Amino acid sequence: MPNIVVLVKRVPDTNAKITVSGGSLDLSAVKFVISPFDEYAIEAALRHKEANGGTVTALTLGSDACDKVLKDAKALGVDNLVRLWNQGWENLDSNGVQSALASAIGDLGSDVVYCGKSAADSNAGSTGPGVAERLGWTSVSNASAVSFEEAGVEAMIPTSSGQARVGLNFPCVVSMDKGEMEPRRPNVRGIMMAKRAVVEVISAEAPTPTVNVVRYSPPAEKPPGKTYEGAGNVPTVVQALRNEAGVI
Amino acid sequence: MTKWNKRGIIIQAPFAAIGEEMNFAETDEHSMIREMVREWAEAELTPTIEHRDANQIAPIEEWAAFAELGLQGITIAEEYGGMPVDDISEAIIIEELARVDASFAVFYCVHVGLCCKTISLHGTEEQKQKYLTQLGADKVGAYSLSEAGAGTDAAALSCKATLSEDGTHYKLNGLKMWVTNGASADIYVLFAKVTGHPDYGVKKHGGVTAFIVEKTFEGFTVGKKEDKLGIRSSDTCTLELNDCIVPVENVLGKVGKGFSIAMNALDNSRIGIAAQALGIAQGAFEAALKFSRERETFGTPIGRHQMITSYLADMATEIECSRMMVYKAAWAKEQHYENGAPRHSLEASMAKLKAGDTAMWVAERAVQIHGGYGFVKEFPVERFFRDAKITQIYEGTQEVQKLVIARNLT
Numbered sequence: 337m338p339n340i341v342v343l344v345k346r347v348p349d350t351n352a353k354i355t356v357s358g359g360s361l362d363l364s365a366v367k368f369v370i371s372p373f374d375e376y377a378i379e380a381a382l383r384h385k386e387a388n389g390g391t392v393t394a395l396t397l398g399s400d401a402c403d404k405v406l407k408d409a410k411a412l413g414v415d416n417l418v419r420l421w422n423q424g425w426e427n428l429d430s431n432g433v434q435s436a437l438a439s440a441i442g443d444l445g446s447d448v449v450y451c452g453k454s455a456a457d458s459n460a461g462s463t464g465p466g467v468a469e470r471l472g473w474t475s476v477s478n479a480s481a482v483s484f485e486e487a488g489v490e491a492m493i494p495t496s497s498g499q500a501r502v503g504l505n506f507p508c509v510v511s512m513d514k515g516e517m518e519p520r521r522p523n524v525r526g527i528m529m530a531k532r533a534v535v536e537v538i539s540a541e542a543p544t545p546t547v548n549v550v551r552y553s554p555p556a557e558k559p560p561g562k563t564y565e566g567a568g569n570v571p572t573v574v575q576a577l578r579n580e581a582g583v584i
Numbered sequence: 585m586t587k588w589n590k591r592g593i594i595i596q597a598p599f600a601a602i603g604e605e606m607n608f609a610e611t612d613e614h615s616m617i618r619e620m621v622r623e624w625a626e627a628e629l630t631p632t633i634e635h636r637d638a639n640q641i642a643p644i645e646e647w648a649a650f651a652e653l654g655l656q657g658i659t660i661a662e663e664y665g666g667m668p669v670d671d672i673s674e675a676i677i678i679e680e681l682a683r684v685d686a687s688f689a690v691f692y693c694v695h696v697g698l699c700c701k702t703i704s705l706h707g708t709e710e711q712k713q714k715y716l717t718q719l720g721a722d723k724v725g726a727y728s729l730s731e732a733g734a735g736t737d738a739a740a741l742s743c744k745a746t747l748s749e750d751g752t753h754y755k756l757n758g759l760k761m762w763v764t765n766g767a768s769a770d771i772y773v774l775f776a777k778v779t780g781h782p783d784y785g786v787k788k789h790g791g792v793t794a795f796i797v798e799k800t801f802e803g804f805t806v807g808k809k810e811d812k813l814g815i816r817s818s819d820t821c822t823l824e825l826n827d828c829i830v831p832v833e834n835v836l837g838k839v840g841k842g843f844s845i846a847m848n849a850l851d852n853s854r855i856g857i858a859a860q861a862l863g864i865a866q867g868a869f870e871a872a873l874k875f876s877r878e879r880e881t882f883g884t885p886i887g888r889h890q891m892i893t894s895y896l897a898d899m900a901t902e903i904e905c906s907r908m909m910v911y912k913a914a915w916a917k918e919q920h921y922e923n924g925a926p927r928h929s930l931e932a933s934m935a936k937l938k939a940g941d942t943a944m945w946v947a948e949r950a951v952q953i954h955g956g957y958g959f960v961k962e963f964p965v966e967r968f969f970r971d972a973k974i975t976q977i978y979e980g981t982q983e984v985q986k987l988v989i990a991r992n993l994t
Contacts, residue, residue, distance in 0.1 A: 524654040
């Protein structure tokens, strides 16, 4: 039965207002959640287990602040919680993250890894393919649906003219997009299971970062919108949409 | 527990009492429960509350959907199909429901707090097997103590229960009032005086006995549905008992011991109502804050006018004060049942008094901040304002809370 790993990342809530102060991010008043695409990965992993048996391990890389997202995953039904962390990893770059994760996944003896296609904070989309590259495993990105075989998975991925169904043999990495598989919500039974769950903390080697963030800056503020009221303004709005916005 | 000396000076603060470090951080599980309920309430209750409130429709369809979260069984042991949570979690659930829909919150509060919890505490094994398994699935529970002449003065019950000659059942007669979930419920914890009890007619609450009554019992009729100012999507009804036949095995606890069961139940659910009041205040505050940022006068959002910022600061502070008291009362209740600490009557009454008054005051300020928009139904503060009032009345009026508090001080 498959040994299934799902990668989860703790990110700021996508509705949160991110402020930048003194070139650094101020996340003190921000709520943190599982990265939304990772929720689809968890759903795929749980469905894989429900179809073919096996175990699902949720794996994250981060400090103990990340235990909450692992417990969120536990409340949805994963079996094991593993957090990968070392002192001095506060500023790991993507290369370091992928190396450390690949090492941990190898140690966990997994057959298949599910992850979100990109994280809501960095939006880089490099973790899934990067981990697969380091492990030398088959990989597919942007899967909108998966079905489960004895020794592999079939994934639906977008192509320039539609969709393709591709087959992957174990071991493999599947990066999930928002698709046909609606993520489940927790219930109180799951939350009580999460309360009793233990997070296993493991460590690994990671290369020294070669990419450093120099400073953060907020995006340019959007110009204020224009408001029109009353039917008499319809021609003005049409003109503005045509000439200023260029959308009609 | 807080202990006071006769000069009103605290001689023992609550947290020091059990030697724990003070810790005000919400646990991960509390956060998860809050997030789960908030997400569900916003998605499932918000779209229908306006219609249900206007037409006094009970949230039966919403209740069926709610069952997926498994929260209907939080005061029922796992062996009967429930999933117990701690008392702070219960307060958080009710707070989050009331933040969106105070009617659904009280519907839930009565089910878990007054009905299921009372059967869990006082029921026999057979009663638990029979009723808690249903209440933890899809059946709705209610609690019926009040009558026309017995509200605050609960011992003045006039409903009578007479044992049949063959000793197999009681016949209940009388009219119960103000029964929350009156029409929606399937199973009721109901109080009446047993006429054959030695204390009947001797002591004021002599003979008061708790019964588990099913809606389908012969002689049981749901009567008039009240047309209410607030919490209009929660059905409040009279119950008519005309030779209602209740088997003797449905006596909850012992015959004649019902008054203390009733009072204990109210102590417990008082914290739930305090949590409901907290949620109403929070919902009204959030609406007012949003409006104050969007509404402009004299070219400035009204939330930047000094007068409005003063209101908002006071509202937020009062709500936080209520929240501390509600959670502390819930914690005290947990300590009582889990660790044998003294009863939490004082904490429960203080929390209810403070949170009820805060809900009313915050909702009124929220309407004031909205101006004319707060006086019409397009904005939710009009509903919060109407819903808030009941939290100063039921589960013991504010005057009763003061009585309980004062008695604990002297």
